[in-house]
Structure formats: C-alpha cells, structure tokens
Amino acid sequence: MTVQSDPFGDMQSLDNQICFALYVANRAVTARYRPLLVDLGLTYPQYLVMLVLWEQARSGRLTRVSDLGARLRLDSGTLTPMLKRLADRGLVIRQRNLDDERVVTVALTKAGHDLREQAGQIPGRLLRGIGVEPGRLVALRDELRRVLGALEQQVGASD
Amino acid sequence: MTVQSDPFGDMQSLDNQICFALYVANRAVTARYRPLLVDLGLTYPQYLVMLVLWEQARSGRLTRVSDLGARLRLDSGTLTPMLKRLADRGLVIRQRNLDDERVVTVALTKAGHDLREQAGQIPGRLLRGIGVEPGRLVALRDELRRVLGALEQQVGASD
C-alpha cells in the first residue's frame, strides 16, 4: 500500500525513509524525556550537558566549553546561551581560565552536583516508558553508531 | 575503556546511549542534506513539506495544514511560519477553504512543482555521500520504525 516507484524525490526513497524516521524518532524520544525532565527544570539538551559535567566531575578534570562542544557536537553559538541559562538556574558556574583567558571552564555548583541524584531515576523510567525490548534498543544503538561513525569519519568526500 | 558502572544517570546507560545517538545522528544527517538543499533554497524541514506536497499532488488530493502536521508530526506553531516562508518564495499557495473557513489548504505553485525535478537528484547524492551499505541503512530504518511504532502507539502509559 505504501509501495511507490517514482523516479523523483518522494517520501518512499530509502534516504527519505531513513532520514525522516530519524527526524521523527528523535523528536518522539525527546518528547518522552520532557515530562521526566521538567521535574529537574531541564530541557533535553541541558540534560545532556549535565550528564557530561557529572561524568567529568568524577574524573576530576575541568570541563571547557570546547569539551562540551566536542562531546555533544555543538558549537559555542548553541552552548554559550545554554550554559548561561544553566548558570542563571544556579547549576553551573562559568569562569574564564586565568592561564588562558580565551578559555571558559564550566563547573558544577553544589546544586548542580545534587541534581544528579534525581536524574538517576530518569534512564529507568524512560526505558520502561518506551516499552521496547532491550535487545531491540541495543540493535538500534549499534546501527546508529555504525552510520554515525561513517558520517563523522568523512570530511566532505561527497560527489 | 568506555565501560562504566555508575548507578546514576551517566552517558553510558542504555537510554542515554540510544537517545544521544539519535540526537547526534539526526543532526549529522540533516547537516548532510544542507549543502544539497541550498541549491533548492530549502531547509530540511521545508524539504519534507515539499516531499509530502509532491506526493499528494500525484494523488490529486488537496493538502491541508493538518494533513502536513499528521504526516510530519508537527503542529501549526511550526507549520504556519514555515508555510508562509515557502509561500514567500513562491513555492506554495495557502488559502482558506471556502466550505470550512477554519481550514487552510496548501497547494503547489508551478515553481513548486518544477522544483521537484531538481530534488530528484538528492536521494542518490545523499546515499552516495553517506557511504554506508544499503543493507545497513535498511536495518537502521527498520529498527527506527519498530521503536517509533512502539512510541506512537502508546498514549501516555508511562510510570
């Protein structure tokens, strides 16, 4: 019923099917996080930043804006205002590095650290809410990583 | 080296791995479309709207804003300004339905129809650029659909 054979760009071509599925799935999953994250006063991208900061805190290393950017694949145009909002909420502190004043380091406040306990419930609640077998999710994760790996390896070797 | 065993929310829990991978992969793929779409003067969401309109045009049915919303899972808060931009570029015409003035139908202009020919090259160019075996992509598509199906079936039966 959904089979098509149009030579031109239609929603049935493989690339469209995949990219559209990615587009919709990403928003659907983010929407699943939303009600869980409002309790913490976080958006999903903010939650990702906090995850990185919590992880880094355990390793004892200072986190720079560029570290967050490398990890989350976001640039300063996205991160700077986001981090300012997190700072406004008292979860992080942004400060210029004394050695190299171009660098801004991002550190957790006590409130930022403490939030981690509440956040601990989220993964379980989300997985339960999705209602998909873990095996399927692992398969999805692996397929995503494979494609992502291929995408990030190349520079711009298209055409 | 990336194995962790933290009981609290960290980037290594399965849900974070999957959702983060989705988040990054979606942006990476959209970034791949961008240089191909600038030739058409479209963003990726605009391209999706055009794909639906091209498809609908072949079936002869009129497309309402709510049809686009149902297909793309977007609400009027996103679609209305997007469609206005497409109308400004002369690709679509928005008009109130005479029978039911609450409804707005979206129709392609000649320029909108004609753009389809150029768009026809995009799927192939994108797939070639990704450099991943079609088999893998099909697997990814199917896994995405499975999870998406599970997500969209439920209402809010979480907790």
Add this chain to the structure above:
DNA sequence: CACATTTATATTGTGCACAATTCAGTTAAA
C-alpha cells in the same frame, strides 16, 4: 619586538520545535 595567524568563545540573525493561548468558524444542545 611588531605583525600576521590561529584559537576559543561570544554575538547576531534565521529557522525550526513546541507549550500555551487566542480566535474564528463549525457543530451540537437546550
């Protein structure tokens, strides 16, 4: 040292997403 280049972040502007609200128009009920 002076000067060009590079690096790290910030700023500006555009375009999604989405919650919440509004509003016109339709339908249903009293």
Add this chain to the structure above:
DNA sequence: TTTAACTGAATTGTGCACAATATAAATGTG
C-alpha cells in the same frame, strides 16, 4: 436560536541549532 462545546489554524514566547561574523587572547615569524 441562543449558547455551549469543539475544531483548525494562528499567535506568542522560550529554547535550541547553526551559519556568519566579531572579539580577544595566544602563538608564531621575521
């Protein structure tokens, strides 16, 4: 038929993403 409830789209406001540009600081070169 007046009113109440509902529907479909538009509006408003917030928060990402990202391109392009700007700024300041560090680094390299002659």
